[in-house]
Amino acid sequence: MADMAGWLTVLRLLVFTPVALLALWIHPRTTTTRQSDLIIVGCTVVAILLPSAASVFSTSPYVLIYLFGGMITMSYCTLVQRVRFRLAVVVLVAAVAIQIWCLSRRPEIDAASFEFAVSFYLSGASLLLMGSFILERTERHGFLEYLRAEILIEHIERTAHTDMLTGLANRRHFETAFEQRWVEARRSGGPLSLLIVDADHFKRYNDRHGHAVGDLVLQALAGALSSSAHRPSDVVARIGGEEFAILLPETDVEGAACVARRVHEVVAGLSVEVDGGGVGPITVSIGLACGLVRRTPSSKDLFRLADAALYEAKVSGRNRTCRARIDLPSKWSGEPLEPAAAAV
Incomplete structure (x- = not known):
């Protein structure tokens, strides 16, 4: 979109870059995974929204190809940053909706091209969601296996050092x-x-x-x-x-x-x-x-x-x-010690 190059440069330098730098500063200081995911989702939505909005006002014949680049941003959010699956659903639905809305504002795009673009976004978003779900499930299973291994190791160590009948040390x-x-x-x-x-x-x-x-x-x-x-x-x-x-x-x-x-x-x-x-x-x-x-x-x-x-x-x-009969300095002595009650 050569006709919008100036505006895109302004948007990238004055809007997206400050937002991205702020996110980079906040991200290491987040205390929960949810906070981290929200920052990533926010940056992703901004990264898709700004160029998509600019494309509405562009007269370039290559605007459709440019909009397809938004799929790269969505892939980075879901597969590289690995936001939680529920947030991935939200961000991909929002991204696809923005892209389709921008395409609908282009009167020169015929029905066949519009249908192709919609099917492209929907199938791409579906594959990304599937990948996000599989990654999250794999991470959960891995974490559960790690917990099982830790519990098993703790049990083995406890068993190795504990008398099972009395609970005392063995x-x-x-x-x-x-x-x-x-x-x-x-x-x-x-x-x-x-x-x-x-x-x-x-x-x-x-x-x-x-x-x-x-x-x-x-x-x-x-x-x-x-x-x-x-x-x-x-x-x-x-x-x-x-x-x-x-x-x-x-x-x-x-x-x-x-x-x-x-x-x-x-x-x-x-x-x-x-x-x-x-x-x-x-x-x-x-x-x-x-x-x-x-x-x-x-x-x-x-x-x-x-x-x-x-x-x-x-x-x-x-x-x-x-x-025991051992020669040690002591104020107390006596062999044996005072007996307890009568023997059995």
Whole structure:
């Protein structure tokens, strides 16, 4: 449209260019996809409206070819910028309506050419909408697959580090956490305490009431231990059949003994109901070891000491806590610790 070249230049430089620059400045600062799409749609409508309006006043015989160029703008909006499908419908309907209206204002365009142009715009817009729908559906499916993968990974990680019966940390997680706390204690020079807890006469629950009731007892014990050691840094884990461990960073013998007494008190109040009544009293034996990491060879040695103390608690009557015989500076001593209630 050579006769409208001056006007088109003015429109592009003084109208569309400022709008486009403003959109480029705002676009990175948008906070939602919807805001971003609205900016793109606005620029697209302006980019189609201005030259289309100018074409109404042009006398060029090539105006029809010029108007077909609007399809490039529509393709850029829907396939390159990928606005949401609903907005793509709005912008393409508006663009096609503008183009057809401009063509209808051209008396020199015969009916056959007009019908061809209308069919061209409608078929082109339909294909673009189909492409927009497929792209959006693909993106949604991809996002859903990503979420499924994230959930699956989280589930696998949780399963790998959690005892599924009790919900506590499993032995693998306990060993990893033990080494981490050991390194931290070595760095800080503070004490690290370990309690190994074992359910007394656990086999009786299984033999008398079945394994399902035994599982209920383990779950009740898990809750009791978790409520007794509830600092964020504490680690409560099930490390064997009826054996549990409580890792207490930055805790000396007195603090560990306090936690052990609290465990005995909470466990004494447990009640597991079965058909015909309860399972009877539930008690635990506890082995306690507290070490200054710089004076204890390794985490395995601390675990071995706590395990030996547990054995002493078992053979000396159960339902009590015994402290490992390790030479550490402490205001409190005594082998074993004060027993809990009478053994089962």
